[in-house]
Amino acid sequence: MSLSDWYKIDEVEDGIFVVEEPYHVQSFLINGQTHSALIDTGTGFRNIREAIKHLLRDDVIVLNTHWHFDHVGGNVLFDNIGISKSEAHLIEYDLSSDVLMDIYVKPFMELEIPFPDDFIPEAYEIKGSKASFHVKEGDKIDLGGRTLDAVSLPGHSHGSMAFIDSNTRSLIAGDFIYKDELYAHLEDSDLDEYIDSLIKLKQKQDAFKNIYPAHGEYPIQNSFIDRVLKEFQKIKSGAAPDRVIENFGERAHFYQFDDFSIFSKMPGYKGVKLIDNI
Numbered sequence: 001m002s003l004s005d006w007y008k009i010d011e012v013e014d015g016i017f018v019v020e021e022p023y024h025v026q027s028f029l030i031n032g033q034t035h036s037a038l039i040d041t042g043t044g045f046r047n048i049r050e051a052i053k054h055l056l057r058d059d060v061i062v063l064n065t066h067w068h069f070d071h072v073g074g075n076v077l078f079d080n081i082g083i084s085k086s087e088a089h090l091i092e093y094d095l096s097s098d099v100l101m102d103i104y105v106k107p108f109m110e111l112e113i114p115f116p117d118d119f120i121p122e123a124y125e126i127k128g129s130k131a132s133f134h135v136k137e138g139d140k141i142d143l144g145g146r147t148l149d150a151v152s153l154p155g156h157s158h159g160s161m162a163f164i165d166s167n168t169r170s171l172i173a174g175d176f177i178y179k180d181e182l183y184a185h186l187e188d189s190d191l192d193e194y195i196d197s198l199i200k201l202k203q204k205q206d207a208f209k210n211i212y213p214a215h216g217e218y219p220i221q222n223s224f225i226d227r228v229l230k231e232f233q234k235i236k237s238g239a240a241p242d243r244v245i246e247n248f249g250e251r252a253h254f255y256q257f258d259d260f261s262i263f264s265k266m267p268g269y270k271g272v273k274l275i276d277n278i
């Protein structure tokens, strides 16, 4: 299986390339005149750097939206990595095939989600990586002729970051918002933070016109923020869930809407801990 059979690469805006691992995750490459920024590095099933090498400028910066494994799987292939300070230590852990099997490979295979043809679950592991710098709200990342504005959006995880490309007015949103199952039920998720971040993003929406998320369809119009905010606020005021579900050994509330859904913590529960000892 060649790399191009796994990564679907497409220029979605001027100088912005989606690097898609279908049914799994989307990373985004943004090219300035002098620097490339790769926002997230995917599952690490295959070599993302090799897949995009023909597009890369001489200087490459990796920006992680957050520490979750399907966003940092290819970090080890790069040496200039930025992530929020509060999550920097979390990318340093090696994730073994046993851990990845339990939290990802097995459940996704049960759902019959495709993996690379030659994928060997026992050989899949993610090596820890080290942050070279920390990214925080208001940082401007100069790529030469274009700038990325860092926006702190805690909620899905405490240290989640997103990036606005000034040239095309695009928001690269990570797992904060997408038309799929929104995870606010993890141990490092927080409903109040999520709502505050959605309000903040709504106030900033003149700065971008399209949202490019890490999962699900893209682009999303920024009016979607209002709908998600409204539903999160209803959850906060105690709206009854559609179902109580069992997820990774813990119960969570599940809310289904037209084109997205939300997992939230049950009152009094700590939330799902994906990986022990981290």
Ligand SMILES: [Zn+2]
Binding pocket: 066, 068, 156, 175
């Ligand atoms: Zn995530």
